[in-house]
Amino acid sequence: MDHILAQHKLTLLRDQRLSSAVYRQLMTEIGYILCNYVTSDIELIKGEYEFDAASGLKGPYVDQKSIVIVPILRAGLGLANAFQSLIPNCMSGHIGLVRDHEKNRVNIYMHSIPVGENLHYIILDPVVHSTQSIQAACRIIEERFLHEGMRLSFEKIRVASVICHEQGVANFFKMDHFKGVKIFTVGADTEEDKENPNFLYPGIGDAGDRIFGLS
Ligand SMILES: O=P(O)(O)OC[C@H]1O[C@H](OP(=O)(O)OP(=O)(O)O)[C@H](O)[C@@H]1O
């Protein structure tokens, strides 16, 4: 996402000296810009709203309930306020995941996902690294559809992120299973931290810990 203000704010987020308050604020500000981009190509269910009863004049409006934001806990919550501010009547789903570095997998500890025809899902996760977390999130949404006897088109899933690992995302797009998923990101790092390859370099640190005041 080539937006100069988003790039500027990503540069600031990379600063390890930031307080959690400033980190969260920057994350929210990036969230507003991301929300604008992520929703710009969604074929939303639009209608006409009569805003003047006397003249019968109408204008276009969006069926906000056709959008489901899905923050991946914890760090995805850092983007949720921005999306909820701009789409205040959207639905929210939640997916709780945590990476298990030793076993090289993610553990799912909760999920709550509304399902329906014509819904658009926006997965929120500031960091997309190996992509295991967004893969798990996509599969959970897919399974929820199957459970309800419906088939999910992955074209209905968008991912909003702040920083991605270039190689991780390239690998993700080679997987036929997730064909149709779009990832929106502000920056892409090519390197991992030499001392701890579970983190990107320069990255934005441990997003969950930094948002919630643990580092
Ligand atoms: O693409 P991946 O390799 O899966 O890594 C990205 C995930 O890792 C972090 O979450 P973490 O598991 O640390 O949990 P947290 O959000 O609770 O900190 C981050 O918030 C992403 O969800």
Ligand SMILES: O=c1cc[nH]c(=O)[nH]1
């Ligand atoms: O928070 C996170 C998660 C994965 N990789 C990172 O660099 N940061």
